Amino acid sequence: MGLTVNSTGTALLKEDLSLTYLEEDSSKTAVVALAGNPNTGKSTVFNNLTGLKQHTGNWPGKTVAISKGQYTFNDENYVIVDLPGTYSLFADSPEEEIARDFICFSRPDVTVVVVDATCLERNLHLVLQILEITTKVVVCVNLIDEAKQKNIIIDTKKLAEFLQVEVVSTNARSGEGLKKLQEAISNVALRKEKPDTCIIRYEESLETHITKAIEILENTKIEFLKKRWLALRILDRDQSLTKKLENYFPTDQPNQLEIFSEQLFNQPLVGDFRESIVLSLYKQAEIIANTVTSKNSQANKLRFNFDRIALSKFWGIPLMLLCLGIVFWLTLVGANYPSQLLSQLFSQLEEYLFLGFNYLPVPQLVKELFILGIYRTLAWVVAVMLPPMAIFFPLFTLLEDWGLLPRIAFNLDHLFQKSGAHGKQSLTMCMGFGCNAAGVIAARIIDSPRERLLAILTNNFVPCNGRFPTLITMILLFFSGSGILASFSASIIMLLLIVGAVFVTLIVSKYLSKTVLKGIASSFTLELPPYRKPQIGKILIRSLLDRTLFVLSRAIIVAAPAGALIWFLANFGVNGQSYLEIFATFLSPLGKLMGLDGVILAAFLLGLPANEIVLPIIFMAYTSHGSLIEFESLTATKSILLNNGWTSLTAFCLMVFSLNHFPCGTTLLTIKKETGSWYWTFLSFLIPTIIGIASCIFVSQVARILSFL
């Protein structure tokens, strides 16, 4: 799960997870399941076949839920289901169970197994397991471009002979071989399932058990599963499967399968059954991989491996910071001009709007509501928020596509381990940069429920794209100085803020690990995929469009009504005081204590639906009394703030509170959905808020005391 229009913001809440059975008219539509190891390019194949925009990124475990799409080939309809990437189908993890259950119980017409040409042996381990379940399989040998670079050539014909199924080689990123894949899929869809076949012969002692088990199972009525495979699963004591199979037996004799299982278990097994299976599978995979692969290993050694630096003891972390710093710098420099341009454009348009409204027979109030309320907030969100988001996002996606994220996880793991957290929490934090709700969803890659909760509860400490421009604006106005070096110093300040955010995440994780989420770090494995040349053009365009659409839709859904509300609160009231003033006055003591003011606190509260609108609300409130000020330049903006009693301390405290306060509404709802509990949702609201209030009070009071000395 990564960052696209569909995977960030409110779209997340609409996602349907219960997709085990398909409603499509099965007589007309073939169902194709897409299986494979994580990070083999399954999602790329999926996107290329369906034209859908499922996010792809270079880190394993990205597809955490099932997604579904369709395509037409030779006038036939195909529904294609992208299963979570798994290393096996033994159902030891939720993803494996989802993938296996889909192949077993939804019985797709074709199962496409996407394999990594550069790492065939391990991938074949999964292929062989799938072949034991179904023979209606197409093996898609993907990433052949990478293999070519490594001088690895796969003989697909030989591989097809070995596996007795169709084999197609593809480079899904460029689209190479996808026509052939579609052809193969349509061929296999028409084919009938082969009867019980023996793909792998196991050790003799196992085979005796298997034969016996098959004999016993002959009496069951489970026609759709291969007896040999079912026997293996029962002998492996796979209760997740046998439980589900109970439904397939008549209720008057519910114990049938149990009886069979008991009969089987009575036969004493020698050694570790699972290990024996795995060893046989791998032995076969080795034989096949060695026969069909030819490689020139010398060329491989000559290639420079960037990981020597990226994962080195000394350079690792500085390099990550440098990458992030460059992204910040590019964002700051790049956002400046379009931001100004948009502001000018919008203020110009505002004049025309005023003129235009003069011709309309509407009361002054309505006119002001539209222009000063709705239009101005919208303009603010778009002009100030959009450019940095639209630049940061694609750049970050490039780094993700390149393969940097797992390296970050590798370099930071020991810190998370010390905090009792999962090593993959840094991956969820990276997603949080884009959107905290997406970060919360990404926490599904963490198996251990305790550590997953840690990741969910602390994700909000990473500033999301909606808070990012707020921070940038504050830095540029108050801290970076001016001149040529301003963008550099601003990037460094930004970087420090991020380091601070990571630090807070670690401390809170550690504290939670000692209190409500007691426990120690569980084991984890992390695959470091090879670096891949990002599809620069594609990413830039799509990510830019996605972001723009995302911000614009948020602006319309959230900023426009918020603008209207603020305008109302600022212009109506009792006893000569506007509601906003009353509200701000009420919050003022706390605000002052925190180094802020009542208006800022009110803005954060009113900005609950989306962080993007916090700054616009502040400016709306400050300028609500008639005086029209144009927001064309930073200096003008700064003078508004200074006129309202701001100092650099105010700006600093605002940044602290922006980094540490309650998650936005969408994120809260996502947390509720992901944890299924109001308790955790409430905690995720409370923890950052308390930290934010406390640190703001601390900072401002210390600053005040120091200024007295």
Add this chain to the structure above:
Amino acid sequence: MSNLFSLNELATNESGEIAYIHKDSIMRHRLWDLGFTKGAKVRILYTNPSGSPRAYLIRESVIALRNEDASSIKIELEQNREGVRNEDGVNS
């Protein structure tokens, strides 16, 4: 079998063959699925500044494991290099 080491004790770029994975390891199944099986060749590639996790080359892919988890994997060194090795397994 005197030259059996835990996987995490190997020095960078040292390689060996997996002898067995400790029975108590809750990760056995996961490790098997990733290719850490008896007889498979492993090489240590990278080490985190703090010493854990370390990244291993196994069946053509790079997998990072925390030392606690790697310690359940016992390795037979490719060559008997005990004379050359430092006691603590740090790359010399």
